[in-house]
Amino acid sequence: MPAVPTSNHRTIAITGLGAFCPIGRNIDELLRSIRLGHSGFDIIRSFDTERLKIRHAAEIADYEPLDYFPADQAENLDRTAQFAIIAARQAVESADLSAESRASGRVALVMGICAGGQGGNQAVLGGDGAWGDEKQAQRFLATAHYFQTDAVASALGIRGPGITVSTACASSTSALGVGFALIQAGKADVVLVGGADAFSLYTYAGFYALGAMAEKPTSPFSIHTGVTFGEGAGCVVLERLDHAEKRRAHVYGELLGCGMSSDAHHITAPHPSGEGVHRAMVSALQQAGITASELGYINAHGTGTPDNDVAETLAIHSLYGKDAPIPPVSSSKSFFGHTLGAAGILEFIVSLSAMLNDLLPPTLNFEAPRPGCDLDYVPNQAREAHFDNFISTSAAFGGVNAAVIGGRLRTRPRPECVWDDVLITGMGLLSPVGFGPGDFAAALRTSRSGVELIDRFDCGVVGGCHAGLLKGFQPRKLAPTVDTRRMDRLTQYAVVATSLALRDADPRGRLEPSRLGLTVALTRGPVSTQERFLESLYQDGIERMSAKYFPSMVLSTLSGEIAQACRIKGANLTIVDGRTAGLRGLLVARDYLRQNEELDALVVVAADEIGALFFRLFERLGMVADTGVHGVWPRPYDQDAGGVVLGEGAVALVLERKAHAQARGAQAYAQISGCGMTADAEPECALEPQGHGLEQAARLALEEANLGVDAVDAVYGHGCGDPQYDRRELQALARLLEGRAVPMGCVVGHLGLAEASCGLFSVAAALLGMRNGEVYPIVTGGTLPDTPAFAGGGIREGHYRHALVLGSTEHGGNASVVLSQIEQESP
């Protein structure tokens, strides 16, 4: 594939739809409820609210898992995953996508998940903080956001790229943008884009503490304020039009464009003028190649909160100016509540379905307009109207905004866009072996390990436990312009790493904030805050718990803090995945930046923190090595290793479009010349033991880079002391390299396994190695196999033009990137 694939965007058709929500268990029921004005609100049934003042929600009434799943899956799949699978099945069926095509690797899956799994809404910890019940521990682990996506991939056998987007309320709107970008980048022909969230005690408790909920079912833009929550899932099938036409798929409509932005204003409240939403809408229109006057309907975020509804109204006014007529606006949340991760996709589906039926969806419960809200909100009754295009907007915690435009399939050509190569021009590192590229490289050279005894909490093991911890971290010294006092530990790590990376790339602060994007990659998120939130909830109860911790429970809040602290106002995404999540974030960010000339640069940051909650969880499930038995140091690739040694830290990389970097004379570390993503999609999310998916991801990356395997000069993997995982990686490499003695590095031995950031630590090591002409020796407390050509015993010096970094999640989400030294252009 050439470095700059096409100048025109491909037409993205919508060929499948699925919905499972309180007002309909399929598309037909959903549309009928919209037409008749039937909402899904009722008294909450899933937990007791008798003493509480907020009693309503939109739950999927009388949901029986056994109606949809066999007994073992009904038992083991989280409710959120169940909803997601049901909606995805509908979409796949309506698109007539065969199992074979889904397994081809050319069908991708992007899910928007906000709250994550529901975990049964039960107390999970013992009074001493110990995980007594292994089943309960497993259930809690399965609430992770990416577990829901992986469950869908596994259930439907989707082997192409799998991505979990968690930008709070904008999750599935952003997911549409990611899916759009995947097809444009040629990484998939078809993308299932979905969103899901089950109604959760934690979400309810958090918003109750914030005082944001309505005492009656929500009435957006109307005089009674407050949000009401719901649950559900939606899914659409996006497909390259020529691909759809070739297989004669039914085309419902077209995804015309997507726009994303960041307010960089406040972690929970929107910018009061709606300027961030406005920018997202403008960006979507530009990508779609249409004007605001061509929109016939606006599906607003419309949560019912005072701040959101007014800000959004102002954003719409800004879009149309003083004189242009403004189309009708309504909020689907008045039907099924705020469904968080499912909100964006369900609202898109409502808009599309309504358009196809010449209908304007109403805003229910509308009594009189609220001060500051002066548009036509289609009060209470659906209206007949014909329109060809609509926009759906979302605004989330952290000031993250997304807008998508859908419409009837059109014949006019798509607007041109300018693709460009992507360089890495800045690096910020916080690692257990040092802060900054210099300290990091020096530690790698001397085989220094950052693993030490955990003194932050009692891990409950005699003799103690070990992990790679950040020591001597002083955020004020490292990033003096950032006020980190009210930030939790993980947020401090991420903010400081980002600040350092931007300072490395752009010491004078010349990067224009609205043209600077952000992608955050996480696995667990802020674990110590999650622990305090749970403690507060179970000790104080819903009525008295502190509101302090809840915003940080929403993963996009961290990206909002980074955006605010570091002045980043462009597209803002949070990607969540298992091990090596940072690598996936890098790939998503790179493909997004290549094709979006509204951005000059984009920061990718991954961060992890060690906290008692998850450490004890992993220890209870036997995932963590007993360092008293197996030794303190991690044992990557050692088949006798007893588990992983965890680590923490943060890595931020500044990605920049090549022309922009060269124009400002930036010093780049390397170019990202190829990326590849696949998924094993095995039953029950198991790892495919031979690593064929990982091998394929590497081959895809090399293919995009126009390189043969023989051009690879160095490889970085993620052996971590999990024997099956490590063995799988070695087998993939053996087939890929075909016996070539390519030096191989792995930094997990130095740092411990920082689940999200290890992928970017490896990229950082590869970049520094290429710059310095080194591959760094592997640190291990165990034995390395004979092949591949591990860099053990000392630095491997040489000229490294192309480095391959590859890694998998524990469920077989595979990612690989090729980094290439920048060729000097001849004068």
Add this chain to the structure above:
Amino acid sequence: MGNLSKIAAYYGKDETAGRRDGLVTLAVYDTVEKDYGLFRRGIALTDYNYYGKFQVAGAGALDLINKISFADAARVPINRMMPSYILNEDGSLFCEIFIANYGDYYQILSEGIEPEKVFDLLKEETERRVPDTFVTDQTEAQALIGLDGPYSWELLKEFMGPGIIGTRYLEIIPDNRLDDIPFTLCRAGKTGEYGYVLQLDANQVTELWRKLLDLGQRFDLRPAGYQAHDLCRMENRFANMHHEAGLAKHILELNTRVMVSRDKDDYIGRAAVEEKLDNGIERHLVGMILDDGTDNHLTLECGDGVYSDDDKIGEIANIGYSFTLNRWIALAFLDTDYAYVGLDYRFGGKDVDLGAKTVSAPFIFNQSLRIRPQEDSYFNET
């Protein structure tokens, strides 16, 4: 009479003029009460040209600023400002400053002393300690005017767009224009209401002033003098070098909005600050409200005593009539043992014996706190 501000010259009204930091400018435009009303209920247009303005650039810029300023300038993000002070070696105040970070350079805005004295200090420190630094005196070349009041944002929105309502306190927005006049906007008021400072080429300040008055007609925008501004500052406890802060023996006496960075390297007055942090301060500045019914024709002055029974426990540092509270208010330096809120003392002066109570800061609840710019408007309220 001294240098004449371009704004004062524009009006030619020397009977309302006063001298501030060596510059003759508007002390009162209409009456103090009417000027005050603009700050508290409408929009006031103010002349801040008495500020010293200095650009500090070069590799040593941050170092220089940190050597002279009380605050740690390393903590100022790009396109943000930070209020601080320059101290004397004994810990008293030399002047107030804002430190603004523009990325390529810093700017210092000074108040409370003639700008040339600040420039002399900057030059001296540059030559002595931080040679790799370039300081430019922009006091004459640049102008500062202010828009203050609960609806000042609404006037700005007319030509800057709705995004202005989200501007954070101490945020700088460069590259703005009103018609063909470029200016930099900073949200940096000192009255407790929405307040903005516009910085521009001094040659265009009277033109901008006139354009703002034209645009602001429907908002009843009028100029206001520094006397009413000082009163508002006092009500909201923004330390004022022209009054109580100029009488402080030590910065720590000010008792509000002062945070000390103890791990900052040396700066002017550091030793004196550290000494008081270790050993304690003898007196604190406290707000006081005089008893209701106090005669409008008060004869109390700064320096008059504050008494607890018959013991003199402090002295008045600033006094004024709050048109919001309809009461006399004062700031007094009180001995530390007596410097608590909620206590009844007496003011004594020549033929004066008045009761007063100590109160917390600020004195009033600002109108701006009741306003949601997303929804409210001057035209709805009035």
